[in-house]
Amino acid sequence: MAEPLLQITGLDVHYGAIQAVKSLDLSVEDGEHVTLIGSNGAGKTSTLKALTGLLAASAGDILFNGRSLRGIAAHERPALGLAMVPEGRGVFARMSVLENLQAGAHLRRDSAAIRDEIAQILDWFPHLRRRLQQPAGLMSGGEQQMLALGRALLARPRLLILDEPSMGLAPVMVEKIFQVIGEVCRRGMTLLLVEQNARLALQVTERAYVMDSGRIVLDGASSTLINDPQVRAAYLGE
Ligand SMILES: Nc1ncnc2c1ncn2[C@@H]1O[C@H](COP(=O)(O)OP(=O)(O)O)[C@@H](O)[C@H]1O
Ligand SMILES: [Mg+2]
Structure with missing residues (x-):
């Protein structure tokens, strides 16, 4: 079998004396859509920050596309094919919507394809078209989340990483954004999705990990976990 696109083994992340991630193993196959769910404070964001290089791992290894990310700085990881939309979105507030989208493609030279992909994103998110120069x-x-997702897609990543895309958004915005996430997945993007909205996350992915207090406590097919009594009670409010 081919090796996974992403393979995290034995990952520990600390904030000083506080251990936020405890010996975490997680993998994502090429073309797979995987979610990491869990309550607030479980360690999901810390895991993603170690993956993107914003936090140092205190133990463990992260292999991406067969290569260890150890010693590779955060700003060098996008060129390897990692794109993350962080919690809180992180758009460039003073730049225009168009400039933000173009910034997502800054490592690319295929300007005709970039133009086509910007047009596609504006078709998906007409809200952005109306605000292109603002x-x-x-x-x-919600509009900033659309923009952040569009910007990440313009990098044409090997792995798209989303941290809580639904957080703080009106239901109608969440629905639009998840429609596009679903479409992007159908087109073959590989996805690692962190979400507190476990129901939504389990609906758009094939495989899931459940994290609690820094550890993976459960993993399996999303369609199995969505019917698991323990998961339903703890994360689906049933
Ligand atoms: N900057 C920080 N300094 C100290 N502790 C932190 C910091 N960020 C997160 N933590 C702690 O690490 C744990 C995991 O947080 P986080 O990864 O943000 O969880 P999640 O994304 O699942 O809500 C929590 O106990 C949180 O309080
Ligand atoms: Mg978080």
């Missing part, structure tokens, strides 16, 4: 920071949280 500063991104003036938009609503």
Whole structure:
């Protein structure tokens, strides 16, 4: 069998004396859509920050595309094919919507394809088309999430990493954003999705990990976990 695109083994992450991630193993196959769910404070964001290099791992190894990320700085990881939309979105507030989208493609030279892909993103998110020349920071949280997702897609990543794309958004915005996430997955993007909205996350992915207090406590097919009584009671509010 081919090796996974992403393979995390034995990952520990500390904030000083506090251990946020405890010996975590997680893998994502090429073309797979995987979610990491868990309550607030479980360690999901810390895991993603170790993956993107924003936090140092205190133990363990992260292999991406067969290569260890140890010693590779955060700013060098996008060129390897990692794109993350962080919690809180992280758009460039004073740059226009168009400039933000173009920034996502800054490592690419295929300008005709970039133009086509920007047009596709504006078709998916007409909210952005109306605001193309406006500063991104003036938009609503939902519109900024659309922009952040569009910007990440323009990098044409090997692995798209989303941290809580539904957080703080109105239900109608969440629905639009997840429609596009679903479409992008159908087109073959590999996805690692962190979500507190476990129901939504389990619906758009094939495989899931459940994290609690820094550890993976359960993993399996999303369709199995969505019917698991323990998962339903703890994460689906049933
Ligand atoms: N900057 C920080 N300093 C100290 N502790 C932190 C910091 N960020 C997160 N933590 C702690 O690490 C744990 C995991 O947090 P986090 O990874 O943000 O969880 P999640 O994304 O699952 O909500 C929590 O106990 C949190 O309080
Ligand atoms: Mg988080």
